Amino acid sequence: MNTPGRILVIGGGFSGMSAAILLSEQGHSVDLVEIDADWRSYGAGISLNGGIFRVFDRLGILDGYRECGAMIDGIEIRGPADQVLARIPTPSLMEGAPGSGGIMRPVLARLLADRVRKTAVNIRLGQTFDTLADGADGVDVTFRDGSSGRYDLVIGADGLFSATRAAVFPDAPAPRYIGQAVWRAVVTRPAHLPSVAMWMGPGLKLGITPVSDDKSYIFLTENRPENTYVPPESQLESLKTLLGNFTAPTAQAIAAELSADSQIVYRPLEQLLLPRPWYKGRVVMIGDAVHATTPHMAAGAMIGMEDAVVLAEEVTAHETVPAALDAFQSRRWERARMVVENSGRLAEIEQGHGTPDEHRQIMGQTLGALAQPI
Template sequence: MTTQLQNVLVIGGGFSGMATAIQCAKLGLQVDLVEIDEGWRSYGAGISIGGPTLRALRTIGVLDAFFERGYGGDGVNLLTAGGQPLRTLPTPRVAGADVPGGGAIMRPVLADILAKATRAAGVRVRLGSTFSRMEQHDDGVRVSLTDGTQRSYDLVVGADGLYSKVREVVFPDAPKPRYTGQGVWRAVLPRPADIVCATMWMGQKVKVGVNPVSQEEMYLFVTENRPTNEHIDPDHWPRMLADLLAPFDAPLIQSLRAQIGLQSRVNYRPLERMLMAQPWYSGRVVLVGDAVHATTPHMAAGAGIGLEDAIVLAEELARASTVDTALRAFGERRWERCRMVVENSGRLGEIEIAGGDKAEHARIMHETHMSLAQPI
């Protein structure tokens, strides 16, 4: 552990921010976490979790809680729009022989699990607050918060997401988030007994998938090509989602289509991406998660690489003799893995938009799964 480090401020209470706070607290550091949302809410339906993400959750210490409230399964089944099997992508059991290769959980449930673990780790959580000013010095950062308090920290971690204010202040020339030309629809539906892992139906330009989030429920996801990033009235979401499923002849898809209604918790999100070149730190301020490598969900790895950031950052802080050495090593370990996820996910989206080569699509998914299975 570097002797230069005693306290840390984490800005942002999402998955990567909470994981960073937990892992830093394990080092014996005093950790403050500030989250601008006073309700500390997490929006959305389900989130797919790959084996590498389960491995990260095990390292953080919340894997048992995940399986108590979520769902695990092996493999990803790919089918045609009519329901004929194409292939099954293997999902290695990288979290341990006793842990399935993938799974899913409701996003608010995972947020609740991590929030409980954050408080249990002794992190001081301040809700309804964020930073208003940061002044860097050789030995730390003086931070003013929007609640009027000020404090000096040895390290500040910006984990405030795709539209990061920390990135905007510290790296004003960083790239802006870019709309990809696709949107994703999600809904929550009862789980048929024969859906035991992630399953996807590959249409010409629309992809439909389901993944169990518990014994009783699964979430449905649909990627759609939308040339412009325009507002869609939420009142229209259930009907529009049902319309997208109409061309899929697979009996299960048509059964699900008939069930979509106001009770299905339908939501829509435009897909955006952003990858910032190294370095991801300046002085005593470092960025993690979506603040530097926001990806589309095509590889179900966005949350996972954010959790891995937290683990690697803590590991490098523990072994380095200086903060600068630790932050440089953190970036070197994370760059190629995160670049691969962002760019490969983007390529999958491009293939879907163009109605391109499904063999290339499957190959990229398989190769990325195998790469992510490697140690971090």
């Protein structure tokens, strides 16, 4: 498909926006549909593997990120008195960028949305597909508003509970709860922490990541055998109680600072790795729709956005859509599988089903693999 075609992107998250930007700039006519009429991005902060800066540079948002995000190096494991027990390096993967970073999710979403608006992408908010009819020469799509269109390629980038996946692969496995949940909140950036810091507790892991010059976000991973509901009105006190398990002065200061304005987010952790194929005919899925990972390697957003980069490259490199999609899947499968499965194994170890040495080994091996070219 190395001649301009009509492409539909379903989902306006990080992966979908990245695909729309790159394919539009290659000369394709791109429609982007996003079911949320306000195009909102929920959540607190997001920790970033340094490899994502290569993607930001490709998308043209790296300078914008420098202005509103945090660029940092290394991870510190700290003890009950805030003492540094170990340092994990995060080597730079591109000139002029550090080995890791952090940013508020809505801020990164805004950077990408602004970038999409500067392209020729036709953005349709409050809209999604109703039916997909894949044929030899194109995909006939009907939309919720009664309109329709014919596309050379349809990209499902609609997340963990993908409607595209359900339509194309109705027998696909459901997301799997992994026995942990994560709490997130926004706090004042501690001046004494130069990088990402983590503390280990009983069935708990606390971390803090800078997301701007003056703000950080905390993440607290909790072993929770059952995926039980936590009412929003109880989340503030629940998080403060969990932080009480840590004697470190930083943890106690965070607990004292938390309030109803701290943007607390609670989320059970689920994962999904769709067995190949990731496409059928002219419909392909990317990002969390096919490889939703837990946050243990801070690489979920990165591998989804990498999908967009690789897909755009293969669409340009091949004359036919099937050839492009086969090449895309071949390049992405092993990298995505590694992140999903290794992150899941780290979660198991943190729940007592493994050793600290294995945990460190998996983290090191995965970081090394992610440092390789996309």
